[in-house]
Amino acid sequence: MVAAAGALAGGVGVIASRTPVRSALSLLLVLGNLAVMYLLLSAQFIAALQVIVYAGAIVVLFLFVIMLLHMRTGEGRVEKLRWQRPVSYVLSGVFLSALLWAIWTGTGTQVATSPAGFGTVESVGRSLFTTFLLPFEIASVVLLVGIIAAVVVGRPVVPPSARAHLPPPE
């Protein structure tokens, strides 16, 4: 219950705070509370993965980028699409009620008794390296593609050899 309240408060904080840094820290709150919930749901490996990858890497990456772009990361005062905000509130409310209706009126299944060692690194890893071996390898290729893409996109437009002839940026 405490984890649920923390996760929801963090979720509100992500979308409601004025500065992006506060949004990132609220995201950290959500991720930590979700890790606690994964532990409650007997998913130890996923909880550790959540803390290491999300809280350790992704949020730090967000904070680095916020730090890099610190000058004008706020939102302009002028809103170009004025109808967008009320319409999105209404449609999101409809969406949420549909989801809740589906959750609370659906026929629940009986909770299956989980076998011993369910959700440990051993059981997840056994499944990853037997049944899901091909997707696992494809995931590593996707990671490689992501690394190369980040380097290519983040490369400066002007090559360093030609930069010596340009005037220094103000």
Next chain:
Amino acid sequence: MIIPAQYYLTISAVLFTLGMVGVLVRRNALVIFMSIELMLNSVNLTFVTFARQLAAIEGQVAVFFVVVIAAVEVVVGLAIIIAIFRTRSTVDIDDVDLLRG
């Protein structure tokens, strides 16, 4: 004591809706990215809940792949945001409307 799965699913639904509102309402590209992360995490919670409910480890394997793809997506997306910021010196997505025609 076991908490029924409906409560976890409710939290997941509310988090997903919060992320959706964030994507629709906010105009800062970084905050929109964080909202996308929020939606991915709510779906992960659903996966883990049903994995526990049905005692099927495949749900947790799916969460593993979602986390991997989310990491790649964040890296590429933030690189794109930095590239846009270099050329346009803004991260407000309403100002980046070159495709509008």
